[in-house]
Amino acid sequence: xxxxxxxxxxxxxxxxxxxxxxxxxxxxxxxxxxxxxxxxxxxxxxxxxxxxxxxxxxxxxxxxxxxxxxxxxxxxxxxxxxxxxxxxxxxxxxxxxxxxxxxxxxxxxxxxxxxxxxxxxxxxxxxxxxxxxxxxxxxxxxxxxxxxxxxxxxxxxxxxxxxxxxxxxxxxxxxxxxxxxxxxxxxxxxxxxxxxxxxxxxxxxxxxxxxxxxxxxxxxxxxxxxxxxxxxxxxxxxxxxxxxxxxxxxxxxxxxxxxxxxxxxxxxxxxxxxxxxxxxxxxxxxxxxxxxxxxxxxxxxxxxxxxxxxxxxxxxxxxxxxxxxxxxxxxxxxxxxxxxxxxxxxxxxxxxxxxxxxxxxxxxxxxxxxxxxxxxxxxxxxxxxxxxxxxxxxxxxxxxxxxxxxxxxxxxxxxxxxxxxxxx
Numbered sequence: 001x002x003x004x005x006x007x008x009x010x011x012x013x014x015x016x017x018x019x020x021x022x023x024x025x026x027x028x029x030x031x032x033x034x035x036x037x038x039x040x041x042x043x044x045x046x047x048x049x050x051x052x053x054x055x056x057x058x059x060x061x062x063x064x065x066x067x068x069x070x071x072x073x074x075x076x077x078x079x080x081x082x083x084x085x086x087x088x089x090x091x092x093x094x095x096x097x098x099x100x101x102x103x104x105x106x107x108x109x110x111x112x113x114x115x116x117x118x119x120x121x122x123x124x125x126x127x128x129x130x131x132x133x134x135x136x137x138x139x140x141x142x143x144x145x146x147x148x149x150x151x152x153x154x155x156x157x158x159x160x161x162x163x164x165x166x167x168x169x170x171x172x173x174x175x176x177x178x179x180x181x182x183x184x185x186x187x188x189x190x191x192x193x194x195x196x197x198x199x200x201x202x203x204x205x206x207x208x209x210x211x212x213x214x215x216x217x218x219x220x221x222x223x224x225x226x227x228x229x230x231x232x233x234x235x236x237x238x239x240x241x242x243x244x245x246x247x248x249x250x251x252x253x254x255x256x257x258x259x260x261x262x263x264x265x266x267x268x269x270x271x272x273x274x275x276x277x278x279x280x281x282x283x284x285x286x287x288x289x290x291x292x293x294x295x296x297x298x299x300x301x302x303x304x305x306x307x308x309x310x311x312x313x314x315x316x317x318x319x320x321x322x323x324x325x326x327x328x329x330x331x332x333x334x335x336x337x338x339x340x341x342x343x344x345x346x347x348x349x350x351x352x353x354x355x356x357x358x359x360x361x362x363x364x365x366x367x368x369x370x371x372x373x374x375x376x377x378x379x380x381x382x383x384x385x386x387x388x389x390x391x392x393x394x395x396x397x398x399x400x401x402x403x404x405x406x407x408x409x410x411x412x413x414x415x416x417x418x419x420x421x422x423x424x
Contacts, residue, residue, distance in 0.1 A: 009189065013197035016152055017204025019182035020125045024150035026180050028122050032099035034177045039095035039142055042173025043088040046138065049169050050084050056161035057134065064132075064158050072262035072322045077132045077158055087138045087166070091173075093388035094142045100407040101148040117415040122148035124206035126409065127198045128391065129154045129220060131212035134162035139382075139389035140209070141170045141184040147409035150183045152205065154198060156212070157190040164188075199224045209404070211392050214319075229394045229404060233319040234264030235345040236377040239336040239362065240284065241353035242275040248374055249352045253284050255376040256350065258291050262321050264393060265348055265380030269316065269326040271336045277304065277329045285327065293323045300329035317343030333358055337365045344368060346395040348380040369395050369402040 027035075046053065057079040064077055106118040126149050128140045137153055144151035155163040167186040174181050187194045198205060202225045209229045210220040221228055238256050240249050256267035270288075272281040277300060285304045288295060295301070296311040308327065315326045316339070330336045333351075340349055348370040351362040359373045370380050370393075380403070382390025387405030394400045400408035 009191050009193040010197055012189070013187070013194055013201065014204070016185050016187065017125070017201050020150040020152050020185055021204050023180040023182040024122065024125050024148075027145070027148045027150060027183055028101075030148060030179060032101075034179055035099065035145055035148070036095045038145060038173040038177035038179050039091050040173070041176035042138075042142065042170045043091035043095070045169035045172035046084060046088040046091065046166065049165060049172075050081065053084060053162065053165040053169070054079060054081075056165040059161045060134075060159055067158075069132075069158070070322060073132060073158075075260065076262040077134065077162070079134060079162060083135070087135050090135075090383060090389040091138060091142045093383070094146050094406060097146065097388055097406060100146065100410050105412055112421055113419060114421055115417045117417075118412050119415055120410040121413045123409055123411055125150045125152065125204060126391075127152045127154070127201070127205040127208045127226075129195055129198060129208065129210045129212070129216065131156035131216065132158040133211075134159040134166055136211055137163040137166040137186070138170065140391045141167070143387075143389055143391050143404075143406045143409060145170075145174075145179075145183060146406040149409055150185075152185050152187065152198065154187040154194055160190055195219075196223070199226075202226045209392050228396075229392060229400060230396045233345045234266065234347045234380070234393070235269070235317055235319050235343065236265060236267050236348045236350075236380070237269045237271060237336075237340050237344060238267045238350045238352065238377060239271040239330075239333070239340075240273060240276065240280065241333060241351060241355060241358050242273040243355035243358060244273075244276065244280060244352040245354050245374075246280050246283070249280060250283060250287055252350070252352055252374065252376050254287050254291060256378055257288060257293055257325050258323070259376065259378045261323055263378070263381075264319075265378045266321065267325065267350075267377050268318065268320055269328070269339075269343070271339060272301070272327070272329050273333070273336075274300070274329050274331050277301075281329065288325060291323075293325050295325055295327050297327035298329060301327040317345075319345075333361055334365075337362065340366055340368070347393060348372070348377045350375060350377050369393060 103120040109115050130136045170184045210217045282304045295308045296315045297308045302308045346368050349368050350372040382403035385403045390403040
């Protein structure tokens with residue numbers, strides 16, 4: 001279903017928004033047990049509907065291949081039995097987490113006898129605008145439900161049928177737990193006017209989460225009339241320090257680039273300290289080339305292997321999302337830090353070193369949302385953080401940063417109790 005004609009989209013979105021607002025009011029006081037039951041039922045529905053979901057994904061994949069999407073983009077779109085099992089397990093993991101709503105965050109009492117409690121509360125209605133990854137449908141729907149928020153999902157045209165089939169499983173879960181079906185809604189049209197409508201719905205949407213390329217996120221940030229959790233490009237760097245352990249470095253660098261090239265946690269730039277360039281650096285370059293990675297480097301990196309091509313200015317600070325990696329040899333950790341500051345997106349950076357002081361210097365001087373030591377950037381994922389899933393990797397500095405899980409999709413309110421107390 002491609003939905004209504006363009007002139008009907010504003011009315012459609014207003015209807016969806018009003019239904020979401022009503023559902024959010026009910027979810028705000030839904031019991032932890034009901035939300036847990038809904039998520040577990042949704043996970044079972046993903047399993048029960050797996051044939052339909054895979055058929056829908058096959059339809060999306062055929063269309064995407066016809067459009068000439070890259071191998072990495074096709075990988076982001078593809079579902080198989082193992083990935084579906086992972087989606088169901090993610091929903092179960094979210095279900096079993098502590099309920100983030102109604103937690104007492106702080107208490108105090110004033111000399112006049114007033115008693116204060118700061119209590120976590122849902123944000124309300126969350127709008128999620130994403131591109132080709134159908135698993136976002138389940139991840140975002142599950143996290144919003146757990147945190148007591150209604151959600152409006154607007155997936156990309158490439159994953160339209162896959163997302164629709166996954167959304168149906170989420171609705172099965174809501175109905176099984178007697179929660180409003182409008183708590184998780186999917187925009188039933190590929191018309192781009194729906195995105196514009198969501199950006200201008202402050203009466204219906206409290207927070208927007210864009211997940212996609214630079215142009216999508218840039219548009220949302222520029223045009224949205226509601227707050228935005230920005231999920232910017234994953235221009236992730238790996239810095240190999242002079243004190244790196246060779247065995248660890250070779251494992252981590254290869255994994256950071258090749259585990260899954262199409263995710264935002266994939267490494268896009270390798271920085272090698274000049275003191276180990278001719279030894280460990282040469283081994284790293286060979287490992288990557290033999291794994292099929294195209295390397296684009298500076299003159300010093302090219303000198304390590306004739307198969308390394310010359311990097312252009314555009315290759316620094318570029319999210320390839322493919323088997324391509326920029327490589328530079330740097331004279332010091334401070335130059336590595338300066339390079340990341342110039343070209344990074346504030347997402348994820350890793351340092352490979354056995355030197356505690358070097359690691360602390362790297363951590364203190366960079367302010368990306370995620371910083372790792374001796375570990376792959378591919379761990380930039382809510383599931384790997386123990387959140388069950390993520391609604392995105394927030395790269396801004398307000399409210400939530402890094403993987404945004406259910407506990408981050410809450411605000412708070414103050415509950416104040418007196419005993420006939422009046423202000424003098």
